Amino acid sequence: MTVPGRPGRPPRAARRGPRDILQNRRRESVGAVHDFAVQDRQVLGDLATWIADRRTSPAAPRPARSARLPDVTSTGIGIKATWAVLRDLVLPTAFPTDHPRYLAFVGGSPTPAAIIADAALSAAAVYGGSELEAGDVVVVERAAMRWMCDLVGYPEQAHGAFVSGGSLANLSALVTARHGLAAPGGGVPDVIVASAAAHSSIRSAAAIMGCRVVSAGSPDRPLGAYELTAVLDSLDPRDVVAVVANAGATNTGAVDHLEEIAECCEVRGTWLHVDAAYGGAAMLAPSRRDGFKGIELADSITIDPHKWLFTPFDCAAVLYLDPTVARAAHQQRAEYLDAVSHADDDNPADYAAHLSRRARGVPVWASLVANGTDAYVDAVESCLTTAGYAAKQIADKPHLELATEPHLSVVLFRRRGWSPDDYARWSSRAHTRGIALITPTTFAGETALRLCFVNPLTTRADVDTILDSLEQDAPGRWQAS
Numbered sequence: 393m394t395v396p397g398r399p400g401r402p403p404r405a406a407r408r409g410p411r412d413i414l415q416n417r418r419r420e421s422v423g424a425v426h427d428f429a430v431q432d433r434q435v436l437g438d439l440a441t442w443i444a445d446r447r448t449s450p451a452a453p454r455p456a457r458s459a460r461l462p463d464v465t466s467t468g469i470g471i472k473a474t475w476a477v478l479r480d481l482v483l484p485t486a487f488p489t490d491h492p493r494y495l496a497f498v499g500g501s502p503t504p505a506a507i508i509a510d511a512a513l514s515a516a517a518v519y520g521g522s523e524l525e526a527g528d529v530v531v532v533e534r535a536a537m538r539w540m541c542d543l544v545g546y547p548e549q550a551h552g553a554f555v556s557g558g559s560l561a562n563l564s565a566l567v568t569a570r571h572g573l574a575a576p577g578g579g580v581p582d583v584i585v586a587s588a589a590a591h592s593s594i595r596s597a598a599a600i601m602g603c604r605v606v607s608a609g610s611p612d613r614p615l616g617a618y619e620l621t622a623v624l625d626s627l628d629p630r631d632v633v634a635v636v637a638n639a640g641a642t643n644t645g646a647v648d649h650l651e652e653i654a655e656c657c658e659v660r661g662t663w664l665h666v667d668a669a670y671g672g673a674a675m676l677a678p679s680r681r682d683g684f685k686g687i688e689l690a691d692s693i694t695i696d697p698h699k700w701l702f703t704p705f706d707c708a709a710v711l712y713l714d715p716t717v718a719r720a721a722h723q724q725r726a727e728y729l730d731a732v733s734h735a736d737d738d739n740p741a742d743y744a745a746h747l748s749r750r751a752r753g754v755p756v757w758a759s760l761v762a763n764g765t766d767a768y769v770d771a772v773e774s775c776l777t778t779a780g781y782a783a784k785q786i787a788d789k790p791h792l793e794l795a796t797e798p799h800l801s802v803v804l805f806r807r808r809g810w811s812p813d814d815y816a817r818w819s820s821r822a823h824t825r826g827i828a829l830i831t832p833t834t835f836a837g838e839t840a841l842r843l844c845f846v847n848p849l850t851t852r853a854d855v856d857t858i859l860d861s862l863e864q865d866a867p868g869r870w871q872a873s
């Protein structure tokens with residue numbers, strides 16, 4: 393007899409049985425693991441030094457995995473040995489996102505103030521879901537959220553919540569957009585119209601919601617009203633959950649024409665969500681702010697402080713022009729929540745698809761308070777300047793060419809004469825040698841390299857090192873350094 397199952401899933405007989413985790417149990421350890429013993433305190437001291445030193449004298453990442461790691465046993469190996477394993481074997485194999493030559497995807501380089509606040513938040517065991525328990529932690533998060541709302545030009549009543557990532561922020565915003573809507577034939581609307589360059593998380597959100605995505609425009613150019621109108625005119629507006637526009641497309645950095653898109657949505661009564669997960673930070677730069685005109689007209693906005701606003705993972709913000717709709721869509725109700733479900737409570741849990749949560753706004757707030765916003769403006773401008781330097785060098789070098797004019801801090805370019813395999817080999821060599829993390833992408837149907845600058849510690853010398861290594865014919869002949 394064949395047992396139905398998912399294709400590719402190993403038959404039950406072939407799966408390894410669980411080990412008996414309660415084997416050899418020793419008693420009398422209750423309480424001991426929760427006390428801070430002398431050893432724990434010593435390791436905490438070492439940790440503080442390690443945190444501060446890894447920025448000033450970073451070790452080259454060693455991505456090769458060969459270490460023999462300790463097993464989970466009934467007695468444990470103690471914190472000293474465990475910390476040594478983490479510090480010397482586990483963590484060095486990760487390519488940290490704050491490395492000055494981590495230029496793949498979208499990196500992130502948290503400030504010391506944000507790191508300290510983040511560590512304190514873990515230690516203080518704060519439940520960040522409701523005012524009842526979190527006290528002024530909620531007040532502090534509200535202040536951070538208010539600052540984010542000011543950044544995008546949202547009015548006083550706007551509000552939102554800090555969540556785990558742009559993916560959850562986008563999902564939460566789209567669920568809010570659909571709340572209370574009814575489709576023509578009954579049921580709920582199920583079409584999300586998204587800029588063709590929308591992040592993959594929009595499709596993922598649509599799949600979770602049982603929606604389909606209709607793309608507008610081209611992935612290689614910013615979306616405008618002309619292309620969006622053509623798509624919206626082909627649909628019944630009552631079937632449409634929302635329009636999703638980009639303010640900083642992940643692949644190209646391009647900002648859609650937000651003002652005309654907002655107008656297009658306004659006349660149809662369609663919810664506009666702007667995904668500014670990566671790009672939103674650039675609104676801090678006086679040189680770029682104009683390019684975001686119209687973002688303040690969006691019904692909801694995503695911005696990830698863990699990308700370009702110098703906050704540790706994980707921290708994203710979902711902002712709502714009218715937070716009452718978000719609350720109606722997301723607030724969970726149950727007998728055991730009666731104590732926290734008063735109409736006048738401001739509970740961060742109520743504005744997204746979550747309940748228990750880390751108070752992720754605290755590191756954002758602490759770093760803003762500690763450093764002041766001028767430091768943020770300078771840090772963002774410096775990333776934009778480094779991106780501009782890279783683009784100029786690329787344009788000047790005969791072996792390289794820009795794939796397109798850079799948008800925000802993303803630079804797409806090509807090495808003349810290289811095949812997709814050449815790019816892959818070069819990228820892999822740079823990674824495994826701990827020199828740089830830069831991955832190929834596709835632009836206008838062809839392979840290209842993509843540099844995304846979100847770390848103010850990335851220097852012109854870092855850019856030169858990378859571009860020089862592309863000069864040789866054989867990909868990946870990195871000079872020993």
Ligand SMILES: *Cc1c(COP(=O)(O)O)cnc(C)c1O
Pocket residue numbers: 498556557558559560562591593640641642667668669670671696708
């Ligand atoms: C990174 C990104 C996301 C997803 O954010 P996560 O924090 O990785 O979940 C969504 N949209 C855009 C535009 C992004 O750049």
